[in-house]
Amino acid sequence: MSKMILGHRAQTRARSVRYTILVSLLLVFVAVLQVTFFSRFRLLGAVPDLMICTVLCLAFFCGRYVGGVSGIGAGFLIEAIGSHGISLLPLCYFLIGYLIGHYARGSVRRSYLSYLPYLATVLFFRMAITVFYACINYETVNLLQILLQSVLPELLVTAIAGCVIYFPMLLFCGMLEKKL
Amino acid sequence: MKLFKNKFFIICLCVAVVLCVVPSTFALMGYGGLARNIVGTLTTPFRWCGTVISNAVEGFGKYFGSVDALRDRNEALEEQNRALSDRLKQAELLEQENARLREYLDFKAKHPTFVMEEGMVISYSSGNYMTSFTLNRGSLHGIKKNMPVVVKEGVVGYVCDVGLNWCMVSTVIETASSVGAYIPRSGATGIVSGDAALRHEGVCKISYLEQNADIQVGDKVLSSGSGSVYPADLEIGEVIAVEVDEYSRTLVATVKPSVDFGRLQYMMIITGFES
Incomplete structure (x- = not known):
């Protein structure tokens, strides 16, 4: 009996390790994509926050634990390779991942339409983060200018990315659930 | 509130806060972390x-x-x-x-006394050899019949027909044409006219030269100004052959015109001159 329990635990641990590796690779891939490709070919003059969309999808499809942990990882990763200075994203992304995972758990059906309100919430959060970063990075802040030049373009391209990324993430999370 | 009492949540929150605070502190202190x-x-x-x-x-x-x-x-x-x-x-x-x-x-x-009007060839005669031309100048431009037509190389012919805005020019090799001429080297005089036999070769003849006149192959032939159609001293051509006319006992020479009729595009109609 104890052997069976130990075997089951080992299986669960191996599963968790594989799960973590795959999600980590996904996060690294998305982070690299964001800082190399999309930061170069700026759609509408802004870089979409692919990481927040990925965390949203992971939380939406895989739950609050995966959402929370991947949020911390994503925030730290993107801060580490893509910016410097005050670091706030691990906390923000963790809260997003955890809370969305928690509330999405209560959804009867996880469809594209039920995903969109969460995306809107995340976009609002992203907007707040951008405004906050702009406020601490610039000495004098012209809120209208920040809104027009940074926040709105970023909001728009992140919304587009969030709408599109749902489908590959649906496949990825489906594959995770099936194989692991 | 139950959410925030979750052990997992609290641990993760602490980790997240540490991951925010520590790198930020290092960054503010000027270290990379x-x-x-x-x-x-x-x-x-x-x-x-x-x-x-x-x-x-x-x-x-x-x-x-x-x-x-x-x-x-x-x-x-x-x-x-x-x-x-x-x-x-x-x-x-x-x-x-x-x-x-x-x-x-x-x-x-x-030739300072010449009054000239330039004309452009707008059509050629329909015969096998182009010996008459139609120019784009007519009575509207002061062109009249029998006015001489020249190019810088020499005499082309004369105006044989005039319309309102066109005129026809008959060349010196045409049979109807005759020009008083002389040989400047010897002073011998004669009449240059077209010949039905020579016309197809693009040459004409100078006749009525005295039997003992001094004329050689290569002599220049100029207009003499007699007859009042052509002014004097215009080049007509060059003697290429000389023979004796047995019946009239005069010399007849074949003259090659100095003008190449096949290449004419523009020519001058002399509308006035002092003889």
Whole structure:
């Protein structure tokens, strides 16, 4: 009996390790994509926050634990390779991942339409983060200018990315659930 | 509130706060931070890979972008080329006209009493040899019958018919044409006229030369001014053969006109001169 329990635990641990590796690779891939490709070919003059969309999808499809942990990882990763200075994203992304995972758990059906309100919430959060970063990075802040030049373009391209990324993430999370 | 009492949540929150506070503190102190350094180092190959792919994508995009730019440039250059070709043709025409008018200027300097009107050949005779031409000048331009027509090389012929804005010129090799002429080397005089037999060869004859007249092959033949149609001293041609007319006991010479009738495009109609 104890052997069976130990075997089951080992299986669960191996599963968790594989799960973590795959999600980590996904996060690294998305982070690299964001800082190399999309930061170069700026759609509408802004870089979409692919990481927040990925965390949203992971939380939406895989739950609050995966959402929370991947949020911390994503925030730290993107801060580490893509910016410097005050670091706030691990906390923000963790809260997003955890809370969305928690509330999405209560959804009867996880469809594209039920995903969109969460995306809107995340976009609002992203907007707040951008405004906050702009406020601490610039000495004098012209809120209208920040809104027009940074926040709105970023909001728009992140919304587009969030709408599109749902489908590959649906496949990825489906594959995770099936194989692991 | 139950949510925030969750052990997992609290642990993760603490980790997140640490991951925010520690790197921020290091950054504010001017240090990069160990964890940030590790993550940066580990992800460098991936970033390098991403940048290489981005460069390739950019190069691909630029290639097609440059094709579009080259196509536009090519179209602009073709347009410019067309415009320049048109201007070149115009300039060539003006150059030709200028050269022609300069020649006539020299001609006019030699014959200051001549009043001339330039005409352009608009059609040729329908015969096998082009010995009459239609010019684009007529009575509207002051052209009248029997006015002499010349080019800088010499006599072409005379106006045999006139319309409102056209006139027909009969050349000196036509049978109906006769011009008083002389040989400047010896002073011998005669009449240059067309000959039915010689016309097809593009030559004419000078007849009524005295039997003992001094005339040789290669002698120049000029108009004498007698008959009041042609002014004096216009070149008609060159003697290419001399023979004796047994019946009239005079000399007859074959004259090759100095004008190449096959290449005429512009000619001058002498509308007035002092004899």
